[in-house]
Amino acid sequence: MTPSTAYSRDLGDELRGLRETCTGLSGNKLAVKLGWDPSKISTIEHGKARASEVDLIQFLSMCGKDIDFLNDFKRRYERAFDEYFVQVSGNLRTVTMAESTAITITSYSPQSIPGLVQIPEYADGLYRMTGVVTEERIPTLVQFRTDRQAILRRHDRPTCLFFIHEHALQLQVGSSEIMEDQYARLLFDTHTIRIVPANAPIAATGCVLWEYEKARPIVFSETNLAKVFVQDPGAIARTRLLFDRLDQIALSAEQSRGKLAEYVSRPREGHDDSGPHLA
Template identity: 25%
Template sequence: MQSSSSVQEARRALANRLRDLVKDAGLDGKDLAALCGWHPSKVSRISTAKTQPSENDIRLWCRACDAEDQTGDLIASLRAAEGTWLTWRRLERTGLKRSQEERLPLYQRTRRFRSYSVWALPGLLQTYQYTEDVLRAIQQQRVPMDDVADAVAARMERQRVLHEGQRAFAFLIEEPVLRNTLSTAETQEEQLEHLLTLGRFPNISLGVIPVAQQRPQLPVENFWIYDNTQVNVELVSGYLTLTQPSEIKAYSDAYSKLAGMAVHGARARALICKARDSLV
């Protein structure tokens, strides 16, 4: 996934700008390498987007091209390219609370949400205890800092978008998600009751994809579509942000296929009740 077109496009755009600086300075690759103290192959790899430069590489590059006024803008472009793909380690390096808070502006400016979940319920639908159990498991697996209580509070605050403004939400959940739990049976029962309640709101569409059927679309990774401007994908190794129209369309098309396999309304509630009743 790190080679997605959004990531590659951002890297190519940066490489093109760096290459143009060399031309504008009347230099070639060997000249630049000598001025920076590098092997010429490094200049070639950066110029062709095969290797992503570091911030210090950009500083040296701009200095060699007598274009230090471009340094800040190019470093900003580098950070934007890196932000397209974030490992969990980098995203959560200061704890879980910040990663929850940083997404709030995106939720606030979005009017149409589409979500697909294959392993756990989406955060907007979670109860307090379910959230705490999920985030505690994540913290124990990969985050040295323990700020779970603050992260749970931040996620609960984000749920206000469900009831504010003119927003529409469509959630697709694979049926096993109703039974997958890191919590006690009591917490899972409370969570499923909460799901039944939220499913009655007019701005929330809740679809469940039954297990027992022939599938035209296999399960994929968890993803969110925000309006038609951005897709976020949760992978084992990190968090991917996609903004290229072709990639957004690919996920929109996948969502449409998955939605066509889901049951809604009374049939969805029946599956939720079945999962709830199996807990006792």
């Protein structure tokens, strides 16, 4: 069986939503109507198996969808099981599902504070600095970023480790008060922050490694133009080597708290204000 991917699980969940809203049928009852084994509905809706074109036609027709909808879904579904998958930056659903179902999240942010631990004011200022989205979209994107952080408050929250390069701390986003609040957020949250010292080399691009209980790990990287999801075993191995190296050169968790405490108390003037990539 082809291993599932972040996108196959996303599109499978979309099919599940269509079944529930358009037919009102359970998976078992729809399987009876289609003449399928009930397990087939489950594996397709969980993104564990690739549906054939005939399967998609039968499923979506039962949901009352027309040929235009079918062609659009089929076009998206063609790449669902690729080990390397690229999405436009405005697509928010796949990253949300992949992130929220992970049991372990390890990230490296060389240029800005990671999105999962940004305060809203910092996120707002970062979008305005980069200038890559229109002003009217900023409140929606900031709210989305804030809503994603709910996974850190769950009783079954993932184990998180954030490697943050000190250059990201030195970049002033917004006012001094915003930066102080952002440092305090990093200092007092319960997940693990490891600061990479300012004199350490900067890896060109930040990345996140999501790990799951019953699915293959995913490496995620984002630029202003695209989101990239990777499940290639070689890429996963190289990412683990990066995190092994960061573990060697980063300050310990206790040392990192000390460094953050220094930033909370120092004046926030005269720092670089060049625009970073979103992370």
